Amino acid sequence: MQLQQMYQEIILDHYKNPHGRGLRDPFDAESFQVNPTCGDEVTLRVKLDGDVVSDVSYDGQGCSISQASTSVLTDLVVGKPVGEAFQKLDAFVELMQGRGQVEPDEDVLEDGIAFAGVAKYPARVKCALLGWMAFKDAVARSQGAA
C-alpha cells in the first residue's frame, strides 16, 4: 500500500515521540516559518557554540511529516559544525525535491532517508521542509547578528 511507503515507521515514531521538542534558552536566533496553504507553523531556535550547532529547539503545529522531519533535523545537526549541518540540509532538500528519483545517502541523512517516499507527493514536500527552512533561516540570522 502506498500509504506505508510514505508513512514509514521511522516517521511515525518521530511524530509520536519527537526529539528535541520545546523552545529552550539560551539561543542565538529564532525563525518562524509557516506553510500558507495549510497553516502549519514552526518556531525554531538555534544556539551556536563557535562554529558548532550546540542546540536546536522548536515548537509548532503541524502534520506528522513536518513534525517528524523537524525531529530528525535535530538529530542530524545538533553537535555538528554549521558546514556539515548545511551539507545535510542540502542533501535533504535534494531528496525532497527529487520526485522520488533521488537515492538518499544513509550516512548523511540517517533517519532522514525515511522521507524518500514523501518526495513522491509534491503537496507534502513543503511539510517536510518546513523545519529545515526554519533552521536555515535561524542560522543565517544568528550569523548575521554575530
Place this chain on the structure above:
Amino acid sequence: MTTTAAPLDVTALRADFPILSRTVRDGKRLVYLDSGATSQRPTQVLDAEKAFLQQHNAAVHRGAHQLAEEATDAYEGARQRIADFVGADFGELVFTKNATEGFNLVAYAMGNAATSGPEAERFVVGPGDEIVVTEMEHHANLVPWQQLAARTGATLKWFELTSDGRLDLSDVDSVITPRAKVVAFTHQSNVTGVINPVDVLVAAARKVGALTVLDACQSVPHGPVDFHRLGVDFASFSGHKMLGPSGIGVLYGRRELLEALPPFITGGSMIELVKMEGSTFAPPPQRFEAGSPMTSQAVGLGAAVDYLSIVGMERIHAHEHALTVAALEGLSAVKGVRLIGPADAVDRGGAVPFEIEGVHPHDAGQVLDSLGIAVRVGHHCAWPLHRCLNAQSSVRATFYLYNTLDEVDALVDGVREAQKFFGVA
C-alpha cells in the same frame, strides 16, 4: 426550503461527468468531495466549449467578419442566460477572470472614486469611514477590503462568530454604524456551509446608506439565488465552482451603481473616446471588461447554467441537504471526531469541516486520498474563521449534485481508517 420536485437521478446524472468514473491511487474509485474548491464539468459544458472553439472562435466586440459576429453573440448570449439564472439584468453582469477579481474590482474602483469626478462621489472612502466584513470571509472577500482600508485610511470592522460558527448578529447596529460605507459578507461560508441572513445585513446597511457586497461563490452553484430579490448592491461568484470553466468569474452590480462606478482595469475595449490628453469610458458592463476577454469560458459557463437549470436548483439544494445531514450524522458518531461549525444542517449548505483527534488534517487527507477520497485540508482560505473556531486547520468535505450517500459512507469509513492508521482509534 421545501420542494415537491422529484429527487435527483444521481446515477443518470453522473454519466454526464466522465471524470467521476476514473480511478485514482492504484485503482481506487474516485470519491470527489471537493466541489467547494472546484466542481467537475459535465460533457454538455465541455462540448459547448469545444463547439465554440471549433466553429465560432474569434475575438469578441471587434472585427466585422462573420466569426467575430458569432463569437460576440455567443459571448453576450451567455451573459444573458447567466443574468437570468441569478435574477439580474443583462447589463448588470461583468465577466471577470474569477470571483476574487470581482471583489478587487469593487474595492479598487472605490479606491479610485476620490479622483473620478462627482458621479463617483458616493463610492469615496476615507478616514472616518468604516468598511465592514465578517470573520467568516474567504480571504478573497477580506484581503481586498483590508487593503482598501489601508490605502484610504478607512477603518476595517467586522462581525464576529458565535462558538458554533454563525455570525454573531446580536448587536448589528454597533457594527454597521452610520460611518459604514460598505458591508462585505458571504452568502454561504466556504468552510462550514453556514448560510447568512442576507436580509438582515442588507436592511442594516441600507439604513445607514452603506453598499453591500455579497460573496456568492458558494450559494449560486448550490441553490436558487436571485440578486434582485436579495437586494444586494454587488455580488461576485466564479464559474469553476458551478460546473463551468475556470478563468471566468462574474460580478453583479446594480445597474445605477455600475453606471456610476469608476473603472478598475483600463485599456482597450473599455473606452468610449481616446485622445492623447485623456479618455472617456464605455458604459457598463464593457467599462469593466478591459482587453480581450475570455470567450469559450463564457460560453462554457452559459452551458453550465443551462445544465443546472434543467436539473433544477431547488432539487440540487435538497439533494445536498440530505448528503449534509447524513455526513453530520455519520461523522458525529465517530469517536474522536470534532465537527467544526454548526452541528446541525439548519441554514446550511453542503460543506462539512471537521478535525480528528490525534490525526492532523493533512495526514487525514492523505489517508483519505489513498482510499480514493478527495477532500480539502488546510484552512481553505479562511484563516480567521479557523482561529475563531479553535482549529489550526480542518478536513473539509463538500458536496454537489453528483455526490451520493454511498460516498458519504465512504468518507466516514475513511475517517475510521485514518484513526486506525495513526493508532488513535
